[in-house]
Amino acid sequence: MQHSRKLTTIGFDADDTLWQNEQFFRVTEKRFAALLADHAEEDRISARLLEAEKRNLAVYGFGIKGFTLSMIETAIEVTNGQVPASTIAEILAAGREMLSHPIEPLPHARETVEKLAGAYRLVLITKGDLFDQERKLAQSGLGELFDAVEIVSDKSAATYSR
Template structure:
């Protein structure tokens, strides 16, 4: 007879958990700052861009398109409305390049997902632009390993409760794996599930929160290769 807390479902974040993402935002941000070098130091331009992104999250959501619009807005602001059309065009080109960038899977992503796929229900839970996330999943070659894919506007405890009820046996028997403490780990634990943090060398500042080290269902691993052993240890204790 199964325990009411036995692990049956594992959710995976996508960006910077299964494949590179933030690296391309950082590269484009540096390119953007160079475009506006006559109007401020790189750090100043980046700070203004971050302010715009923070303001616009509730309007544009997460992803490259919102980032591109925030760059345009910032360019208008720092130039007092005198930004040349050529710079706007270059910003749009940069956004299109991001949307077409090849997918770069992170180390151990495929082998780990393949190893767990036969035993657990695997669900990809990611936020961002629908078309871009679908493109990246298709390009990763990992799509066939997931029983379900959910592209959401944000990740909250209510989101995880709903999705783990829909695709699993509820949050208590589910785990969320990701690089963002704020989006992947903390709300999954708040919903009643396990939260596994896989740090990435680059994490967007708006995703930073303190690790919930006192929570009994919090775990951290250095990379995805350690996930199967962690999952097995959790299964053996319940």
């Protein structure tokens, strides 16, 4: 016997679904590699940064703050502990810039969410830093279109089944 279920709820991701996000990480990573260009090649710096990010996920979680701390850690490693304070200051400034970049919904994001809002229960499920995700949602102007917002530390099957 086949059971038919009516779709009642749609879940949306936020970053790179409703607004740009990843591009800011890539631009900052390029800037970071340029800061350390005297110490290592860009590919090596990027690889070391990725290793640091993976290592630090369990401690810092996802988001810009963890990324910034991973850049500082990588700078210390790549320079054998000789990274100048001015370089650390530039890394921190880059992190602050990422945390304050303006948010604009991607093309057609608002109209798509508005169309669906009338017919379905809409849930925004995004991972990352609570303050940063709340800021981005508020700036996007899309928050009022969702019936629920879940900002989680990581996404798993258990997260979605809640």
